[in-house]
Amino acid sequence: MRPAFSVIFLTTLIGAGQGLFLALYTGQLYAFFDLLPAQDSRSYYAAGSVLALAFLCAGLIASFFHLGHPERAWRAAAQWRASWLSREVIALPAFMGMVLLYGCAHWFCWHAPLFELPGGRAVDPTLILGALATLLGFALFGCTAMVYASLRFLQEWHTPLTVINYTLLGGASGFVLAAAFSALAAPQLSGFHAGWAMILTLLALAGRTASLLRNARLKPKSSVRTAIGIKHPRIAQIAQGAMGGSFNTREFFHGRSTAFMRAIKPAFLILAFFVPLALLAGGMTAPFLLPVAFILQYAGLLAERWFFFAEANHPQNHYYRKVS
Amino acid sequence: MSSTPLHDPLAEPVSGAKTETYTTTCYMCACRCGIRVHLRDGEVRYIDGNPAHPLNKGVICAKGSSGIMKQYSPARLAQPLLRKPGAERGAGDFEAISWEQAFALLAERLGKIRATDPKKFALFTGRDQMQALTGLFARQFGTPNYAAHGGFCSVNMAAGMIYTIGGSFWEFGGPDLERARMFIMIGTAEDHHSNPLKIAIAKFKRNGGKFISINPVRTGYSAIADEWVPIKPGTDGALLLALIHEIIAMGLYDREFLARYTNAGELVNLDAVHDEFGMFVRSEVPKEEGCFDPQNKLWWDRVSDRPVITHAEGADPYLFGEFKLADGTPVKPAFQLLQERVRDYTPDWAAEITGIPAATIHRLAYEMGVTARDQKVVLPISWTDSWGKEHDTVTGNPVAFHAMRGLAAHSNGFHTIRALAILMSLLGTIDRPGGFRHKAPFPRPIPPCAKTPDTPLAIRPNTPLDGMPLGWPAEPDDLFVHEDGSPVRIDKAFSWEHPLAVHGLMHNVITNAWRGDPYPIDTLLIFMANMAWNSTMNTVEVRKMLNDKDAQGAHKIPFLVVCDAFESEMTSFADLILPDTTYLERYDVMSMLDRPISEFDGPVDAIRVPIFPPKGECKPFQEVLVELGSRLKLPAFVKKDGTRKFRDYPDFIVNYETEPGSGIGFLSGWRGKNGEKSLSGEPNPRQLEMYAANNCIHHYELPLSYQYMRNWNKGYLEWSQRNRITRYADPIQIHLYSEVLQSFRLAAQGKGISRKPPEHLRKRVETFFDPLPFYYEPLESQATDRHKYPLAAITQRPMAMYHSWDSQNAWLRQIHAHNYLFVNPGTAKAAGIADGGWMWIESQWGKVRCMCRYSEAVEPETVWTWNAIGKSAGAWNLAPNANESQLGFLLNPVISEELPASNGGTQSNSDPITGQAAWFDVRVRIYPVKPGEPEQTSPQFEPMKPYPGTRPFLGDWLAYFAGSKK
Amino acid sequence: MTQLALVIDLNVCVGCSACVTSCKEWNTSGAAGPLSDCNPYDANPTGTFFNRVQTFEVGEFPQTETVHFPKSCLHCEDPPCVPVCPTGASYKRKEDGIVLVDYDRCIGCKYCSWACPYGARELDEKQKVMKKCTLCVDRIYSTTLPEADRRPSCVMACPPGARLFGDIHDPDSVVSGYTLMPEWGTQPANHYLPRRKTTITIHEDQLVRADNPLKIDGKLPKPSRQQPTLDDVTSW
Ligand SMILES: Nc1nc2c(c(=O)[nH]1)N[C@H]1C(S)=C(S)[C@@H](COP(=O)(O)OP(=O)(O)OC[C@H]3O[C@@H](n4cnc5c(=O)[nH]c(N)nc54)[C@H](O)[C@@H]3O)O[C@H]1N2
Ligand SMILES: Nc1nc2c(c(=O)[nH]1)N[C@H]1C(S)=C(S)[C@@H](COP(=O)(O)OP(=O)(O)OC[C@H]3O[C@@H](n4cnc5c(=O)[nH]c(N)nc54)[C@H](O)[C@@H]3O)O[C@H]1N2
Ligand code: SF4
Ligand code: SF4
Ligand code: SF4
C-alpha cells in the first residue's frame, strides 16, 4: 500500500493522545488509591487533558486531508453498524468529548463526591468521566486498528496483533508523552510514567516484533494464478492497459526500493523502541531527556506507521505489475 | 444496505437536453464501420456502432469509441499556415493566411508547372480513402507523379494475389469464416478489416473451427489462436512452398478444381530457344482485342491423348507429364512445372529456414489437405460456368486463409504471396464457401485492365495525362519508361526497377526528389501522410532531406504543401499547410472507383456526412481539390466555357460522371433521376440524402447464384459486365503459372520483340520474374552481415491506435503512452539487457535507444515494437516531455529506404517486382546502454512549437461531459 | 433474486480495448460523469476508467499463451467494499445486485478501494469521489434508449462478442465460467470463460485414400516416410 501521510499522522497523533489520557487517568487512579501523590486538578489534569486533546485534534485535522470531500465528513458516521471506519469516526469525537469533559471537570473542580466506595473513598465526576473516557479510548484503539485489521485481503493487517500493537504503540507513546509532561507539570509522577512507558514500550516492541515475524512468514493467499484464474506455474504480466499510471498503481504501491524497505525496518525499531527505552531509563535521573524520548519515539512511530502501510501487499497488485 | 441514494443513478444527467442521432461512417481507421453519433445539446454524447451496418453490425472498436477526443483534440489545425520567410523547414514557424491567399498561391504555382512540365508537381497521399478524387485530380493535372499509401503498405498483397487469382485480401476479398472449418492467419496483426474480422474469428472459434496463426509474435488475434506457429520473419515463402510440396506429394489437392479453374493443365512451351519459351502454347483462335488473356490455350487431353483447346467438351487435361506438340515443340502442363519447382522445397528444407519443426509442417499440410477434402460444404445453389456447364451445387473446401503485411512487407513478399494464393488454389478454396471470397469489384481480369501510359509523351503541358497514373502492367511494353528504359515517374514505379509497382513507391519520393533522380520536381503535395515520421524509412535522414538546400540556398524540394488535420511531424516541414476537417465534418465517399466496403454477397459503397461544421478555417481537402481543379481549369472540373462545373464536393459527388453520360459516378446507389437505379444511371440530385437516410451505405445483394465461383460464373461475369464493373465477361483462370512474369523474364533474356531492360537490371529482372514462386532470402538480409546483425526487427499495429494519429487522443494515449521493444527473455539476457531496462537497437543504417520488455510470445530471433507510438517532442501538441517522445520510440530510423544496387548506385529497399516497401526486412543487434546514459529515447529532435490557431491545452485536467453541465 | 453481471469469454477476447473506451465515452457523459483525465496531453497521462484490459503471458516460448484479460467491477454477491464504507455511499442494489457508489454521499476516503481485492475501484482524482463500473445502470434501464440498446456499453461495443450480459441467477443463462480469487469468498457475479483448444486428428489412412488424384495422372502418393514412427522412440 502507499502510506498516506494524513493517515500516518492521524493514527500516531491520536494514539499518543489516547495514551497520554490513559497515563493521566492511570496516575489519577493510583492517586485515588493513594499509591501516588495527588496532583493539582487544573495545572496537571486539566492541562494534561488539553495536551491530549491537542494531539487528538491534530490527528482529526490530519484525517481531513485524507478525504476527498471533507465537507461531507459528517456522513461517515452513518454506517456504524457495519463499518469500522464509521465506528472510528464516532469513537474519536466521542472520546475527544469525554476527554474534554474530563478536563473540564478537573478545571472546574467538580470534586463533589458522587458516592463512596466501601473503603470510604469518595468517587467524584472526574473519576467517572475518566473511566468512561478510558473505555472510549480503548474502543477507539480498537476501532482504529480494526479499520485495518478487518481487511482480510490485507493479510499483513488481518491479525489481532494489529489491534494489540495499535493499542500498545499508542499507549507507549502516550506514556512517554505523559512522562515528559509530568517532568514539567508534576515531577513526582515522571518516574512513574517513565516506568510504565518503558514497560509499554517493551510490550509494544514485543508485539511489533511478533507482527514483523508473522508477516515475514506470511503465505499470500492470492497469486497471479488465482487473480486471473489460470493455473500455470509461469505467468507474467505484460501490460495493464494504462501506461501513465492509474489509481491502482498510485494507491497500492509504496514505490520505494527494496533497499529502502530493508533499511526502514531497523530504523524504526531503533527509533521507536531502543532509543526511547534508553532515554526513558536516563530520564529517571535526567528528566530533560523525557521530551527528547517522546520526540524521537514519535518520529520512530511515524516511520513504523509508514512501514505498516507500505508492508501490506494488496492482492489487487497482482493485476498491476508491468506496463508495455 | 443504504437508504435511498442521494445521487439517482438512473436520472438523466442533463434534464431536458436536446438529443440527436446521426449515422455516418467511422474514420478512426481504414476499416470504415458504420457508426451512430449521438449528440447532446450539440456535443458528442457518445459514438457507437450502427447495428444496421453490414460491416460491423453494431460493434465498435477502441479507436471508434474515442472519436470524441479526436474531434475536440487540441492538436487540430485551424487555419491555413504559411512558413514564415526565412524560417527553417521543420522549425515550425508559421503565419496564418486566408484560404484566398492559399488558393491564389497554389493556383499560380501549379498553373505555371502545368503549363510547362506537369510532372514537376507530385501528389502523394497516405492513409486516405479518396483515391478516386486525388487520382482524378492528378491525371487531369497531367502529372504521372501520383500514388497513395499502397506502395509502402501492402501492395505485395494486392499484386501477388491479383496477378494470381484476380482478387486479394486487403479490401478486395477475405476468408469466409462463416463456413470455414480451419483458418490459417499469416502475418496479420490488426488489418483494414478490423471489426469484421474480430466478429468473424469469434464466431468461427465458437463454431469449433481450428484457428492457426503463423506469426513471429503472439498478440491480438493470434492470442486466441488454437495453435501458434512462430516463424522467423521473411521466411514464409519457404513454409508455403513446403506446404505446396507436401500437398502435391500426398495428392491432397483438389484436382477437379485445378483442372477446370486454373491454368494447371495448360501446356507451357519448353522450347528453350523459342521466343515464346515459357509461355503457354496457343491455338489459332484470333487474339481478342484488349488486355485480357483469351481462352485459346491447350490442354493435353487424357481421354483422347492429344492436345485440345482448354475446356473442350468432354476433355480432361493431364496435370503431370511431358508431351510433344505436332510441330515438335516440347510442352509440359503448368502443374508439372509447379511440381518440379517445389520438388526440393521439402519440409526438412523449410524447417531449417523458418525455424518451424518439419513435423509441424507435415501436420499442417495434412490438416489443411484432409479438412479441405473431407469436410466439403455443398450448398444447393445452381450456377452456370463460363463454358456453359450448369452446376446444381456450389462446393466449398472449408480451409480459409488470411494474410497481410507479415507476408507483404518483405522484399520477397510478392513470391511468398503468390505461393499462398497457389496453396489456396490447390486446396480448391477460391471464391467458394468456407474459403476465400471476393468482394466487388473483384474478381478482375489478370491483370486488371487499367494501364498507365507507356511513354513519357503522355505527359504534355496543360493536358491531362494520357492514361492512369497507376495501372496493372501485363507485359514489358506496358511499362511507363523512356526509350532507354529509364523511369518516367519520380518514384520509379512501372520502371524496370519495379515493373509491377502497381501502387507506386511513396517511400522513395522524398529521397528521389531530393536527389533529383530521375529528375527534380517543384511542388510536392502530401495529403494525410506523415512522411517526416512514421511512414518514412530512414526518418532521421529524410528529415534532413526535407530541409536540404542546394549551393544557391534554394530548397532541393522547392515547395512542400501538406494537408493534414493535426499538428503532425510532417506539417512542421511544410511551406504551406492546408488544415483539413475531421471525419465528422465532411463528406467522404467509399467509392466503387476506389476501395468500397463490399461484402462477399455483393457491392457496398458508403459515404460520410458532416455532423459538425468545420472547426475554425478548416476545409475538406476534397473542397480544396475541387476549387483548385476549377481554378486550374482541369477539364473534368470546368464546363466547356471554362467556368466552374461543380459548386462544391457534394455537388461533385452527385454529378460527376467518369465520361459524359456514362452513368458511372463516385456512388453506385440511388442513381437515376429519382434514385431508382443501382450501380449506373444518370445523376440523382437527392442521392446524398438517400444515402444518409439509409445508414450512409448502398448494399447491392447479388442473387445467390452469382455469389460464388465468380471467376468463372457466367451469370455473375455478365452481370458485372452489364453493370460496367468489368469490361470483359471472360472467365478469370487462376494463374498458378504466371505468363505475365515470364514475359518480363523473356525480355530480360533478350527474347521476343518487346522492350528490353537496361543492362544493369537484366539480371535482376531475369531472376525475380520467375513464372513460378520461389524462395529467396530478403534482399536486405542478403546485404547484411548476419553475424553482426543477428535479429529481425518488426513492428505491429496496436489495436487501440491508428498509426501516428491517436497520440493526440486523450483516451487512447493512456493505453499506449509509450512503447517498449519486446525481446524474448533468452535473447535479452544473452545480450545483458534487463526487463524494463534501457537498451540500443542498431542496424547497419542507424540506431535507437529504447526500453526493453521481456516477452515469451516472440520468436527468439525477432524483436518487435508497436508501430508509430513514439513521437517527436512537441508534435501533436503534446507537452515536449510527454511519454511518447521521451520514453516511446519509432523504429523507422533503423530502417533504410535504399539498399546498395548492383550498378554501384542505390535501389529502393523494396520488393524487386512490386516496389513494396520492405519494412520488415531490417536486421539488427541489441545491447544495453552504458552506465550514465540518459533514460531517454534517442534520437531526439528539436521540440515542435504550437502553431498559430492551435491552442495548447490549459490545465492538468480534462473532464469531458457532453452538453450543458449538470 | 436477480444478479446482473458480465461473463467474459477469454476464449475470444482479442484484447482490443473497445470495452475500455466505449465504457469511458458512455460514462463520462453519463450519471457517473465526467470521468476525469489528468495530464491528458502531458507526461504520464492518467484518468478514471471503469474497465481496463490487461495482458498476461502464460508459459514459455514456444508454448506461450497470450491472455488478454479485461477487468471491471465484478459486482460481488458478498461485496467486501460495501460494508466498510462509512457513509453508505457504497451499496449493492437489492433489485439487481449491482454494486454502486452514491457520488453525492461519498467522502472520497478510498476505504472501499482497499477492501476490494480486485482493484476494481478508482478514485476520480478531480471529483474526489470513488467510481467504478456501474454495469451501465443508466443504460440498461434507460427509458429513452431503444430496447436493443439497453445493454452495457462495453457489451455492445465488444467486436468478438466476448462480453455477455445477463442475470446469472437465471437458470436459463448458463454460466459455466470461473470466478476470480475464489479464496476470498466474495462470490464475484462476473464470471470468466476459459480458453478452449480445437485440434484436428489425422489418421494415416486419410492420407492414402483410394481416390487419390495422383493416380489419375498415373502417379502414386508418396508414402509419408518423414512422419514420426515408433522406430524413432523405441528400441526393443
Ligand atoms: N488499430 C489499427 N488498425 C490498423 C492500422 C493501425 O495503425 N492501427 N493500420 C491499418 C493499415 S494502414 C494496415 S496496412 C493494416 C495492416 O494490418 P496488418 O498487416 O495486420 O498489420 P501489421 O501490424 O503490420 O502486422 C504485421 C504482422 O505480421 C507479423 N509479421 C512480421 N513479419 C512477418 C513474417 O515474416 N511472417 C509472418 N508470418 N508474420 C510476420 C507481425 O508480427 C504482425 O503481427 O492495418 C490497418 N489497421
Ligand atoms: N516501421 C514501420 N513503419 C510503417 C509501417 C510499419 O508497419 N512499420 N506501416 C506502414 C504503412 S502500412 C502505412 S499505411 C503507413 C501509414 O503512414 P501514414 O499514412 O503516413 O501515417 P498516418 O499516421 O496514418 O498519418 C497520416 C497523417 O494523416 C493525418 N490525418 C489524420 N486524419 C486526417 C484527416 O482527416 N485529414 C487529413 N488531411 N489528414 C489526416 C494525420 O494527422 C497524419 O499526419 O505507415 C507505414 N510505416
Ligand atoms: S475498426 Fe476502424 S472504422 Fe471500425 S470502428 Fe474501429 S476505428 Fe472505426
Ligand atoms: S472489447 Fe471484447 S475483445 Fe476487446 S478487449 Fe474488451 S472484452 Fe476483449
Ligand atoms: S469487485 Fe471490488 S468493487 Fe466490485 S463489488 Fe467486488 S469488491 Fe466491490
Ligand code: SF4
Ligand atoms: S470512498 Fe466513498 S464509497 Fe468508498 S468507502 Fe469512502 S465514502 Fe464509501
Ligand code: SF4
Ligand atoms: S458495464 Fe458499463 S460501466 Fe461497466 S465496464 Fe461495461 S461499459 Fe463500463
Ligand SMILES: [Mo]
Ligand atoms: Mo498500411
